[in-house]
Amino acid sequence: xxxxxLLGNGAMALGLLEAGCQVLTSYPGTPSSEIxxxxxxxxxxxxxxxxxxxxxxxxxxxxxxxxAAISGKRAACCxxxxxxxxxxDSFMSAAYIGNIGGFVVISCDDPGPHSSQTEQDSRFMARxxxxxxxxxxxxxxxxxxxxxxxxxxxxFQVPVLVRPAIRICHARQNISYEELxxxxxxxxxxxxxxRWASTPKFRFLQHKALNEKHVxxxxxxxxxxxxxxxxxxxEQTFALGIVVGGVPSAVVEDLFAEFNRDDIPMxxxxxxxxxxxxxxxxxxxxxxxxxxxxxxxxxxxxMLRDRHKTWGRLTGHVPMEGELVPEKILALVNQAxxxxxxxxxxxxxxxxxxxxxxxxxxxxxRKPTLCPGCPHRASFYAIRxxxxxxxxxxxxxxxxxGSNLGGVDTVLDMGAGITMASGFWHAxxxxxxxxxxxxxxxxxxxxxxxxxxxxxAVYNDARFVLVILDNGITAMTGMQPxxxxxxxxxxxxxxxxALETIVKGCGVDYLQVVDPYDVDHTIAEIKxxxxxxxxxxxxxxxxxxxxxxxxxxxxxxxxxxxxVEITDECDDCGLCHLRFECPxxxxxxxxxxxxxxxxxxxxxxxxxxxxPKNAVQTVS
Amino acid sequence: MKTCxxxxxxxxxxxxxxxxxxxxxxxxxxxxxxxxxxTHGMAQRGGSVVSHLKIGDAGSSLIRAGAGxxxxxxxxxxxxxxxxxxxxxxxxxxxxxxxxxxxxxVTPFLAEHHITxxxxxxxxxxxxxxxxxxxxxxxxxFFSAFGQGPLEAEALRTTVEAASxxxxxxxxxxxxxxxxxxxRKLC
Numbered sequence: 001x002x003x004x005x006l007l008g009n010g011a012m013a014l015g016l017l018e019a020g021c022q023v024l025t026s027y028p029g030t031p032s033s034e035i036x037x038x039x040x041x042x043x044x045x046x047x048x049x050x051x052x053x054x055x056x057x058x059x060x061x062x063x064x065x066x067x068a069a070i071s072g073k074r075a076a077c078c079x080x081x082x083x084x085x086x087x088x089d090s091f092m093s094a095a096y097i098g099n100i101g102g103f104v105v106i107s108c109d110d111p112g113p114h115s116s117q118t119e120q121d122s123r124f125m126a127r128x129x130x131x132x133x134x135x136x137x138x139x140x141x142x143x144x145x146x147x148x149x150x151x152x153x154x155x156f157q158v159p160v161l162v163r164p165a166i167r168i169c170h171a172r173q174n175i176s177y178e179e180l181x182x183x184x185x186x187x188x189x190x191x192x193x194x195r196w197a198s199t200p201k202f203r204f205l206q207h208k209a210l211n212e213k214h215v216x217x218x219x220x221x222x223x224x225x226x227x228x229x230x231x232x233x234x235e236q237t238f239a240l241g242i243v244v245g246g247v248p249s250a251v252v253e254d255l256f257a258e259f260n261r262d263d264i265p266m267x268x269x270x271x272x273x274x275x276x277x278x279x280x281x282x283x284x285x286x287x288x289x290x291x292x293x294x295x296x297x298x299x300x301x302x303m304l305r306d307r308h309k310t311w312g313r314l315t316g317h318v319p320m321e322g323e324l325v326p327e328k329i330l331a332l333v334n335q336a337x338x339x340x341x342x343x344x345x346x347x348x349x350x351x352x353x354x355x356x357x358x359x360x361x362x363x364x365x366r367k368p369t370l371c372p373g374c375p376h377r378a379s380f381y382a383i384r385x386x387x388x389x390x391x392x393x394x395x396x397x398x399x400x401x402g403s404n405l406g407g408v409d410t411v412l413d414m415g416a417g418i419t420m421a422s423g424f425w426h427a428x429x430x431x432x433x434x435x436x437x438x439x440x441x442x443x444x445x446x447x448x449x450x451x452x453x454x455x456x457a458v459y460n461d462a463r464f465v466l467v468i469l470d471n472g473i474t475a476m477t478g479m480q481p482x483x484x485x486x487x488x489x490x491x492x493x494x495x496x497x498a499l500e501t502i503v504k505g506c507g508v509d510y511l512q513v514v515d516p517y518d519v520d521h522t523i524a525e526i527k528x529x530x531x532x533x534x535x536x537x538x539x540x541x542x543x544x545x546x547x548x549x550x551x552x553x554x555x556x557x558x559x560x561x562x563x564v565e566i567t568d569e570c571d572d573c574g575l576c577h578l579r580f581e582c583p584x585x586x587x588x589x590x591x592x593x594x595x596x597x598x599x600x601x602x603x604x605x606x607x608x609x610x611x612p613k614n615a616v617q618t619v620s
Numbered sequence: 621m622k623t624c625x626x627x628x629x630x631x632x633x634x635x636x637x638x639x640x641x642x643x644x645x646x647x648x649x650x651x652x653x654x655x656x657x658x659t660h661g662m663a664q665r666g667g668s669v670v671s672h673l674k675i676g677d678a679g680s681s682l683i684r685a686g687a688g689x690x691x692x693x694x695x696x697x698x699x700x701x702x703x704x705x706x707x708x709x710x711x712x713x714x715x716x717x718x719x720x721x722x723x724x725x726v727t728p729f730l731a732e733h734h735i736t737x738x739x740x741x742x743x744x745x746x747x748x749x750x751x752x753x754x755x756x757x758x759x760x761x762f763f764s765a766f767g768q769g770p771l772e773a774e775a776l777r778t779t780v781e782a783a784s785x786x787x788x789x790x791x792x793x794x795x796x797x798x799x800x801x802x803x804r805k806l807c
Contacts, residue, residue, distance in 0.1 A: 005654065114659075137679065138655075138680070138681075167682060170657065171656065171681035172640075172657075173655045173656075173681075174648055174653055250679035250680035251682070254678055254680045255684075258622070325684075326680065326682050326685075327686065348708070350707070350708055351704045353729065354685070354686070354706075357726060358700055358701055358703055358704060361723070361726070363700055364697055366667045366668045367667065599752055
């Protein structure tokens with residue numbers, strides 16, 4: 001027996017290997033990113049032969065794993081919830097086709113949101129795809145549910161979705177486990193075109209078969225203890241019952257324990273779809289009212305048939321947006337108890353008073369910012385200098401924070417830095433205007449979703465500059481290896497693919513590579529590229545702004561350390577800490593000038609090029 | 621069983637997660653179950669970072685506002701920001717000057733709810749002893765001086781010793797001892 005203090009993502013990694021998962025694929029995205037590297041770690045430690053890959057995007061990850069599953073192997077793919085949007089085409093289709101070996105999709109939700117563009121509820125995606133879904137309450141339960149998901153998937157030959165929310169992924173818990181063993185099920189592919197390559201006529205039959213599976217799975221979910229359960233005995237009746245799923249179910253159980261309340265029944269639906277109708281009906285029949293607490297949308301609330309009894313988001317009892325943190329859950333349970341004529345869990349509340357107090361203190365607003373020495377800062381500074389009055393479509397990654405430097409005007413989704421740039425071009429072109437547009441996109445995002453948009457832009461003769469911010473790593477999600485480096489997640493060598501080859505292959509004729517630390521040269525090249533793009537013989541101009549990530553590839557990023565100081569020439573204009581926004585440059589209000597914070601300063605030396613008064617100098 | 625709830629706050633890069641690991645490992649060594657919640661991703665980049673740690677048997681990772689036993693903060697502003705998480709009768713430990721913390725605007729609230737605050741310039745001490753990045757350990761040591769909660773000073777020190785790389789082990793232990801002694805003076 002071994003013991004480890006694991007992230008929820010690590011607990012799920014363990015669950016995958018304990019369930020005999022043979023193939024795991026993923027594209028990183030908070031809060032899912034650590035599942036795959038943790039699986040690598042456990043797989044290596046136990047000398048398993050698991051195939052594990054970072055795929056180029058989530059759809060690619062899905063299809064790779066699905067092929068293994070229809071060859072009889074146990075396979076899984078994991079992603080953040082917006083990644084499931086990218087894989088949605090595959091997800092919907094795979095539900096009809098089904099699988100042979102267990103096939104589990106893990107989609108990690110981000111109620112809050114903390115690090116995402118939406119708060120979407122992956123359980124709804126499962127509902128649309130008609131895929132069974134499990135919704136864990138804790139890291140330990142997530143680990144166990146993955147095993148259950150594989151079993152269900154194999155029994156009914158249907159993909160199963162596991163939906164952990166961020167409080168599972170980034171919770172940390174002590175977990176004990178036994179020795180892991182390899183699953184040696186061989187790959188066998190049996191040709192069956194009417195199933196694996198079915199035409200619409202057969203799709204109708206597959207849809208019918210899927211619906212029939214659902215009736216049986218719902219039956220199973222009626223008794224799927226401990227994930228689906230309630231505490232009501234026959235003949236009992238209650239003024240109020242609580243229906244919970246996922247993380248809120250653990251919060252409610254902890255609250256009942258803390259306040260010693262065993263008089264309020266709870267229906268836990270950790271496997272909410274296909275909906276366990278009988279179990280829910282038993283509960284509903286015994287309660288005058290039920291309060292539904294689920295994240296982040298109204299999946300269970302929609303499926304409970306008796307609207308007159310049901311309180312939740314649709315009746316204003318639960319907030320429609322935001323994470324259901326414990327103090328919110330306590331407040332809304334108290335409210336429902338009061339409305340039902342029952343005593344609340346607690347009567348004291350210091351938190352509300354304290355929140356009002358801290359709000360009155362004018363605490364510093366700490367928005368996320370690019371790291372000291374980040375090459376993206378230099379790139380955005382150069383872009384703003386080179387073409388100050390442009391539209392700056394950008395994308396998803398660390399460089400989204402270029403918005404702090406005024407270098408990011410739009411962020412829609414992965415790949416939209418390019419597709420929206422071409423959209424802007426044509427919209428203004430329609431009015432006879434040649435709008436300056438400088439788009440930005442990171443290297444990993446470019447591989448994920450950039451190329452199709454770039455091909456489209458070239459084909460349809462859009463004109464803009466695309467700056468690919470190549471820092472040699474997937475930084476925001478925790479320093480995953482980049483395709484341009486050719487390193488794979490398990491340390492084996494892959495084949496490096498050069499951005500230059502891809503860009504040229506997309507039909508781009510104008511390509512320059514710059515080092516953003518060389519600020520003046522970068523400004524000059526962006527200007528030149530912009531002029532070319534708008535010239536009669538122009539087109540899409542691409543600049544690869546290449547400098548290694550100062551965190552993930554520190555030694556390569558900082559071959560020379562500049563110790564800098566601010567001289568008395570500083571006239572307190574604030575450009576360095578407000579517009580250049582380097583966290584190591586701090587205004588001293590007493591001296592009315594900028595100072596360098598030596599603990600934060602990376603010594604990149606980029607600031608030597610940006611001060612209008614030339615007040616940043618190397619220490620002699 | 622009631623859990624012992626730690627809220628740890630500071631800025632990205634100050635080693636909040638490492639501080640959490642020291643407390644958690646010590647609790648594990650003593651045979652407790654632990655469950656915590658961390659900040660990752662976009663929120664980590666220079667923003668305010670908070671980590672929750674429950675020692676004992678819990679099902680949910682987040683500490684409810686108003687239910688934290690101890691708030692240990694690497695920064696005064698981040699201590700005020702997370703003050704709502706401290707329960708009545710709870711304790712606050714801050715990396716900062718005793719002259720300036722707590723702000724007079726919060727003292728009536730602290731007094732009303734019997735919340736006690738202790739500040740020490742742990743960052744300054746760690747810098748003077750040659751390891752400014754070990755301010756997180758300095759705060760753990762400061763906390764340990766008060767003998768509160770299930771984690772004794774000696775057990776925390778043993779974890780710090782085991783978790784420190786050889787290159788900084790001696791200096792970390794020195795910082796631990798100095799900051800523990802500073803705390804003892806305030807007990």
